[in-house]
Amino acid sequence: MKSQSQLLKLIHQVMKTPLSKKTKLTKKPLTVEQKITRRNFISFGTFIVFGSAAYGGWKWLYNSPEETATVTAGARKPLRKALNKTELAFRRIFSNNNLVKTYPKEMAAKNVRHNSDIGSGGKIDTAAWRLQVKKQSGEVLNISIDEIKKLPKTDIIYDFKCVEGWDQISHWGGVKFSDFISHYKLDDHAQLEYVGMETPDKNYYVGIDMPSAMHPQTLLAYEVNEQPLPPKHGAPLRLIIPVKYGIKNLKRIGSISFSNDRPRDYWAEQGYDYYSGL
Amino acid sequence: MNFPILTIMIWSGMLIYWANDEYRITLFGHTYFMFFPQWFYDKLNIPHRLAEGMAFHFLFMWFFVLNGVLYVLYTIISGEWRELLPQKKSFKEAWLVLLHDLHIRKMAPPQNKYNAAQRIAYTAIIVMGLGSVITGLAIYKPVQFYYLTWLCGGYHLARIFHFALTIGYVLFFVIHIVQVILAGWNNFRSVISGFEVINEEPKPIIETNTPSDENPAK
Numbered sequence: 001m002k003s004q005s006q007l008l009k010l011i012h013q014v015m016k017t018p019l020s021k022k023t024k025l026t027k028k029p030l031t032v033e034q035k036i037t038r039r040n041f042i043s044f045g046t047f048i049v050f051g052s053a054a055y056g057g058w059k060w061l062y063n064s065p066e067e068t069a070t071v072t073a074g075a076r077k078p079l080r081k082a083l084n085k086t087e088l089a090f091r092r093i094f095s096n097n098n099l100v101k102t103y104p105k106e107m108a109a110k111n112v113r114h115n116s117d118i119g120s121g122g123k124i125d126t127a128a129w130r131l132q133v134k135k136q137s138g139e140v141l142n143i144s145i146d147e148i149k150k151l152p153k154t155d156i157i158y159d160f161k162c163v164e165g166w167d168q169i170s171h172w173g174g175v176k177f178s179d180f181i182s183h184y185k186l187d188d189h190a191q192l193e194y195v196g197m198e199t200p201d202k203n204y205y206v207g208i209d210m211p212s213a214m215h216p217q218t219l220l221a222y223e224v225n226e227q228p229l230p231p232k233h234g235a236p237l238r239l240i241i242p243v244k245y246g247i248k249n250l251k252r253i254g255s256i257s258f259s260n261d262r263p264r265d266y267w268a269e270q271g272y273d274y275y276s277g278l
Numbered sequence: 279m280n281f282p283i284l285t286i287m288i289w290s291g292m293l294i295y296w297a298n299d300e301y302r303i304t305l306f307g308h309t310y311f312m313f314f315p316q317w318f319y320d321k322l323n324i325p326h327r328l329a330e331g332m333a334f335h336f337l338f339m340w341f342f343v344l345n346g347v348l349y350v351l352y353t354i355i356s357g358e359w360r361e362l363l364p365q366k367k368s369f370k371e372a373w374l375v376l377l378h379d380l381h382i383r384k385m386a387p388p389q390n391k392y393n394a395a396q397r398i399a400y401t402a403i404i405v406m407g408l409g410s411v412i413t414g415l416a417i418y419k420p421v422q423f424y425y426l427t428w429l430c431g432g433y434h435l436a437r438i439f440h441f442a443l444t445i446g447y448v449l450f451f452v453i454h455i456v457q458v459i460l461a462g463w464n465n466f467r468s469v470i471s472g473f474e475v476i477n478e479e480p481k482p483i484i485e486t487n488t489p490s491d492e493n494p495a496k
Contacts, residue, residue: 040467044467054282058282058286074329075329075330075333076333078337079330079333079334079337080333082333082336082337083333083336083337086336086337086340090419090422093419093422093423094422095422098421098422098424099421099424100421100424101420101424101427159433161420161433163328163332164328165294165295165437167433167434242421243421267329270329271329271330271333272329272332273332273333273336277419277421277422278419278420278421278422
């Protein structure tokens, strides 16, 4: 108790001193040197404080824990949050009026680059293959490749872009996804938020936001360079979605489903952005 | 502010670039120069981190833009831009400054807060920053921002410009650091604390005067 009151006294004294000396100080102004030292102290202090804050912030971010695995995985928690927020910002400017640039047929590559076989390796019996469309009611449509080929055909020659940084002008033919939807009277399903597509062996899968899927240049493609798709390019039917990076262009579609939640996505589980839009 | 943000943007940019490192200087089928040799990648632990690089790049792009916008607003509101924008004579003078800095010419042209070369450099860096944002968006969303991609001369050119600007920053940074070291401690102190180098100069005059002279100065 005694020491506390002593301390209070001391504080009182210290508090008092600048007040009583203030009148003297105004008479005797700070020398230029004093001013310089004072300002230097303040500014260097601020510089060091901000510097360490920046360093600390960076260390925190760099060592932040990995997100809990859901439809997305493999990224640092705060970075995944940022990716999702950034997606929302850029989805605002998405418009069906913004079209991918197209090229004349002569510019299409003869040797179309082939990057991955996940989910589409080995041979496939295209005659036995059926596209399964899983409706909300539980009903499943089984559609053969010949039926799909009877739908109005659309060709596109555009610059296919890979997330790795390479790109290639290539020529694809198939049915517009939006035409497919209206032909099979799935318009109510197109009101949902997402489309999910998986390969027949379910080893590769993508989730796509409905506006991108319904973009007028999104195709269910069965031709490359006016020839039926070879197995390595996803025979008999693959997704060509020019408003997305290559990772979303699923080869050898086995099933299509619709939902309001994000469907699982192969590369989003490996730390990549779920949206991956262009 | 600039240094950490730019460092992170360049580092994460390299994580991305590694995935398809195609830029090199090739003449008549012989490659003279690859931008980054393998040991450089290994040393900085660059390979196989594309997803991570993109995640960092697309977060810090917001800070990069915000920082740039705030800085430009500050120079406009404070009137600092008058010291920073190049004037008509700046381009001629900048050459003289260069000759002076290289010790070819003895006299430097008269200057205000920033000399002619600095005016050009500090304005150029803002233009470069803007260029990085535009070319960046042109690569990032080439469909939604198709007009930016067109403005940059297409996807490939946009990517090359984006890359070249980065190299530009590194050069700017190196020259900047060399200049700061040459300018000395006093100058660096003024950069941090904000008061100009001229403030330092009256100091010795006061020191040589007797303390009694200080009062009338007040």
